[in-house]
Amino acid sequence: MALPLWKNLLQTTKKRILQQRWLSLYNGAHGYEEELVKKKLQQFSGGSVNLSKEDNGIGILTLNNPKLMNAFTGTMIVELQERVTELENWKDGKGLIIHGAGNTFCSGSDLNAVKEMSNSQDGMNMCMFMQNTLTRLMRLPLISVALVQGKAFGGGAELTTACDFRLMTPGSEIRFVHKHMGLVPGWGGAARLVRIVGSGAALQLLGGAARVDPERALRLGLSEETLPSSDETTALGEARAWLNQYTEGPTTVIRAVKKVVTAGRELPLEAALRTEKDIFGTVWGGPANLQALDRRPKQK
């Protein structure tokens, strides 16, 4: 028997809340009160984080605070979380490009806000808030790309590591400047960087606050490709075309691809294998699989 509409809605909302809790790292048990943290962050306003969802299943997330080189104000940090929730609920999504307005990526936290939040409680709260958001971003069933134009500094560099891939334009730069701020990364950037480039290279990049140009990023495996154009719009088109080679195809299959890789990346082997089995079960005998069996394509 079908459930009444209100019960259905209640169940869906409950499921979403539980899913968000499961995908996050910190909650009340860690002394983390999200609503209070949000209230504090809302005091530092400016800029926006915008999302457009394209018909081809690619989302474009734009950090929009060009006056401050797209530095994250408090309200942008909250908006980023809202956009991630939107992406979690976008069932037609296959890919995501994150870029900054005004032909530059992001210069990290807004230093004006950071100065006002320099006590340890505020620092820990922002750190937990951003780790939760970026972990959920990384676990989206979408193949994600950071399009680095101009500069990705501090928290901006950390954000690039929460994407599956990084593409850089000529003349752009990734730089973990934390040491020069008397800090280390706190948005999960160090843990993810080690997994991307290895511990030796990560030590060099963090310990030296080193400038990483497109050539060095390619050598380190931090960037996938240097795009031909440094023009803002053309480069976005090139990033779309690059991503499209991986997102072309049935939505269920592309999302399943990302899910098995996320499991392999994050879980111990046995748990990853079990998860892979479950995800395999969602595509086996599905429409794309049956159509392929009918067509019997030659894999040349």
Ligand SMILES: CC[C@@H](C(=O)O)C(=O)SCCNC(=O)CCNC(=O)[C@H](O)C(C)(C)COP(=O)(O)OP(=O)(O)OC[C@H]1O[C@@H](n2cnc3c(N)ncnc32)[C@H](O)[C@@H]1OP(=O)(O)O
């Ligand atoms: C928790 C902290 C840590 C984290 O989250 O992990 C951080 O992210 S701390 C922030 C780390 N970032 C920085 O330290 C970058 C500081 N900015 C710069 O070094 C330079 O601005 C730049 C990014 C190299 C760009 O230089 P340039 O092209 O010469 O432009 P301007 O310097 O003139 O910048 C234009 C304008 O933007 C303001 N700006 C830039 N970044 C920030 C920022 N992170 N917070 C606040 N404001 C920022 C800059 O001050 C200029 O403003 P005006 O002086 O009013 O013109």
